[in-house]
Amino acid sequence: MSLELAAFDVPMPDPTALVCGAWERAWTLPERIDVSDWADDNRVIAKGAGAEPGDWKTDRHPPLREIMNCLSEHSPVRLVDFMKSAQIGATEIGINWAGYVIDLGLDSMIVAQPVKDLARSWATSKFDPAIVEMPELLGKMATDNTLEKRYPGGTLWVIWANSSKQLRQRTARYIFMDEVDEYPRDLGGQGPADQQLAARGMSYGDRARIYRACTPTIAGRSAIDAGFREGDQRYYHVHCPHCDGEQVLEIERLQPNGTFACAVSGCIIDEHHKTAMFREVGHGGTARWVPHNAEAPAWHRSYHLWAAYAPLGLGLSWKDIADQRAEAERNPDLLPGFQNLVQGIAFEGARQEQDHEAVQALGEAGVHLGTVPPGGLILTAGVDLGHDRFFITVQAVGRGQRRWTVDYQTVDGDPTLPSGYDALDTFLKGTWKTVGGIEMAITAVAIDGGNWTEMVAQYVKRLVSQSGGYRLINTGRGYQKQTVYLVRGRSEKASERAVYRPKKTEVNEREKTIARTVGVWGVGGSVLKTMIHGWLSAAVAEKARAEQAGEPEDFDSRMLRFPGGHGGPVDVGSPDPGRLPESYYKGLTAEYYDLDAGTWIRPKGVYNEPLDTAVYAVWASLAPAVKADMIRESQWDALEAQYQPAVIGLFDQALAANDSRETQKEPTPVHAPTDSRGTQQVRRERTGLARDGWGL
Numbered sequence: 001m002s003l004e005l006a007a008f009d010v011p012m013p014d015p016t017a018l019v020c021g022a023w024e025r026a027w028t029l030p031e032r033i034d035v036s037d038w039a040d041d042n043r044v045i046a047k048g049a050g051a052e053p054g055d056w057k058t059d060r061h062p063p064l065r066e067i068m069n070c071l072s073e074h075s076p077v078r079l080v081d082f083m084k085s086a087q088i089g090a091t092e093i094g095i096n097w098a099g100y101v102i103d104l105g106l107d108s109m110i111v112a113q114p115v116k117d118l119a120r121s122w123a124t125s126k127f128d129p130a131i132v133e134m135p136e137l138l139g140k141m142a143t144d145n146t147l148e149k150r151y152p153g154g155t156l157w158v159i160w161a162n163s164s165k166q167l168r169q170r171t172a173r174y175i176f177m178d179e180v181d182e183y184p185r186d187l188g189g190q191g192p193a194d195q196q197l198a199a200r201g202m203s204y205g206d207r208a209r210i211y212r213a214c215t216p217t218i219a220g221r222s223a224i225d226a227g228f229r230e231g232d233q234r235y236y237h238v239h240c241p242h243c244d245g246e247q248v249l250e251i252e253r254l255q256p257n258g259t260f261a262c263a264v265s266g267c268i269i270d271e272h273h274k275t276a277m278f279r280e281v282g283h284g285g286t287a288r289w290v291p292h293n294a295e296a297p298a299w300h301r302s303y304h305l306w307a308a309y310a311p312l313g314l315g316l317s318w319k320d321i322a323d324q325r326a327e328a329e330r331n332p333d334l335l336p337g338f339q340n341l342v343q344g345i346a347f348e349g350a351r352q353e354q355d356h357e358a359v360q361a362l363g364e365a366g367v368h369l370g371t372v373p374p375g376g377l378i379l380t381a382g383v384d385l386g387h388d389r390f391f392i393t394v395q396a397v398g399r400g401q402r403r404w405t406v407d408y409q410t411v412d413g414d415p416t417l418p419s420g421y422d423a424l425d426t427f428l429k430g431t432w433k434t435v436g437g438i439e440m441a442i443t444a445v446a447i448d449g450g451n452w453t454e455m456v457a458q459y460v461k462r463l464v465s466q467s468g469g470y471r472l473i474n475t476g477r478g479y480q481k482q483t484v485y486l487v488r489g490r491s492e493k494a495s496e497r498a499v500y501r502p503k504k505t506e507v508n509e510r511e512k513t514i515a516r517t518v519g520v521w522g523v524g525g526s527v528l529k530t531m532i533h534g535w536l537s538a539a540v541a542e543k544a545r546a547e548q549a550g551e552p553e554d555f556d557s558r559m560l561r562f563p564g565g566h567g568g569p570v571d572v573g574s575p576d577p578g579r580l581p582e583s584y585y586k587g588l589t590a591e592y593y594d595l596d597a598g599t600w601i602r603p604k605g606v607y608n609e610p611l612d613t614a615v616y617a618v619w620a621s622l623a624p625a626v627k628a629d630m631i632r633e634s635q636w637d638a639l640e641a642q643y644q645p646a647v648i649g650l651f652d653q654a655l656a657a658n659d660s661r662e663t664q665k666e667p668t669p670v671h672a673p674t675d676s677r678g679t680q681q682v683r684r685e686r687t688g689l690a691r692d693g694w695g696l
């Protein structure tokens with residue numbers, strides 16, 4: 001096997017990769033060069049810049065070879081995710097790659113850092129000193145700008161990922177994203193910054209090369225952890241120097257004295273074996289990277305490397321690692337840092353999760369989706385936007401702030417077009433029947449401005465002229481006020497309250513001030529999610545207690561209730577339209593609270609619109625148009641007389657008449673004043689319809 005082939009031809013057990021490799025070899029240009037070979041020939045590490053100044057030797061740190069060579073011009077790999085411990089050479093790979101691209105005059109490159117200061121410091125303390133050591137390369141640089149370096153073939157831009165402007169201005173075929181976990185999770189309402197940047201790179205198709213490197217942070221929101229999982233998950237397999245058993249070095253097998261217990265035969269492996277053990281196939285050794293995820297596309301490789309794989313004499317010794325682990329076990333505050341920085345893995349904090357099946361079991365038989373159950377006196381709605389549809393939750397709220405999920409629907413529409421809101425508007429102007437057959441309109445709507453704030457602002461402006469204004473909805477027997485709010489989630493980790501009034505100005509995704517006139521209301525998402533989580537947990541616990549005690553369920557104690565349709569087992573063949581599908585409950589419970597991070601976490605890519613829209617619907621019930629937490633008993637009485645009158649005898653009727661007199665003295669702020677006597681007549685007429693509402 002020639003050296004040249006071996007450098008690229010690392011063992012790839014999956015057939016796709018083998019075919020790709022063969023195809024690559026068949027088309028090999030004679031002078032093709034790998035990044036690792038280039039580094040061995042050219043790279044010099046400056047004094048003070050690395051632990052070992054002088055000529056770069058890939059043999060000194062063999063696991064880096066394959067990772068570097070994925071970035072070679074002739075490699076079939078487009079995306080490389082390197083999840084790693086601190087100080088394991090990830091940045092050096094980036095510098096070698098940049099040098100290779102510049103020296104060969106290939107194309108333009110972006111190096112992205114989380115913030116501007118880090119971008120500057122990468123350029124001045126890592127890249128520039130490295131280039132100065134390589135006069136030939138230095139001679140190719142046309143400019144001496146810190147953040148923009150031109151060379152024959154392209155430009156190297158050093159950018160920072162927390163600026164939409166920076167992200168938008170630059171595009172390149174080669175992208176090195178350093179410390180991706182520190183990038184904004186949502187930039188300008190367009191999603192995670194690393195994904196925005198990757199999407200731009202991917203527009204080059206097969207020719208794109210993207211290298212993401214990071215020490216992971218918290219599971220569930222770590223970009224590099226997610227990238228690693230999506231990739232082919234390569235681990236560095238080594239052979240035991242005693243029994244030749246192949247294995248991955250795992251922390252569980254590290255002994256307190258700094259030796260590893262062989263995973264195959266239990267042999268004692270001393271640290272001095274490292275150098276020989278880490279040598280790869282084709283380079284005088286037997287170690288190799290092995291993929292553990294056959295599902296990944298061949299162009300997406302992901303690598304994990306942790307501190308135990310540092311070259312002998314560089315970084316932490318095995319004994320150091322064992323000591324740090326002992327320390328972290330004694331002091332749990334050190335554990336996240338140890339797992340991130342030494343093990344190179346995301347920290348799985350303690351979580352508060354909800355089981356979607358337990359919540360689904362809260363569905364109440366005889367209560368049907370689309371009908372307002374007894375007790376529901378005011379309707380609110382929460383709207384979330386997707387690319388081609390709207391997600392809407394309609395909730396009813398009643399005395400004691402009890403809430404019911406009345407409806408959950410998606411409505412098609414393109415949020416980027418004014419006409420895209422037509423179907424949504426028809427929905428919001430609709431009415432929902434109570435069990436007694438009385439039509440109710442939605443009193444307050446909260447629409448998430450999210451990714452299309454300007455367009456939603458225009459829509460809200462058309463309806464109610466400013467966010468928090470109202471329009472009148474015809475219920476068929478009079479008009480009802482409907483207040484519409486343009487809202488946006490507050491980004492801070494722990495909001496202090498649910499409702500925030502609009503700021504004077506709001507900055508849109510293009511960093512322009514917008515919606516000054518419309519007004520964007522703030523949603524304290526973490527407060528509301530914690531509330532909802534608490535309601536559901538309490539209901540699940542109470543249901544379990546009642547079942548155990550053989551007592552009837554106490555539905556009245558539930559703060560958020562769900563329709564269960566006809567009840568009975570789920571028939572997948574003919575789903576009951578009266579109940580919510582399992583996907584709804586999965587979405588409602590998709591997020592969890594990370595106790596260590598102190599924040600709500602939405603696992604990447606999950607469907608969480610049921611939760612978001614429930615949050616907005618609860619928000620709408622607390623907004624000034626409703627203030628469900630401030631409604632007086634007399635006001636509830638009036639609403640009840642209007643919408644949910646009980647089937648009553650003469651005596652009760654007299655009481656109800658008293659209540660309505662009181663109502664006239666104190667008209668509820670929620671609805672346009674209604675003649676209560678007329679209401680009662682309507683009620684009597686419609687009582688006969690009551691059963692229809694249930695039968696649906």
Ligand SMILES: [Zn+2]
Pocket residue numbers: 240241242243244245262263264265266267
């Ligand atoms: Zn062994």
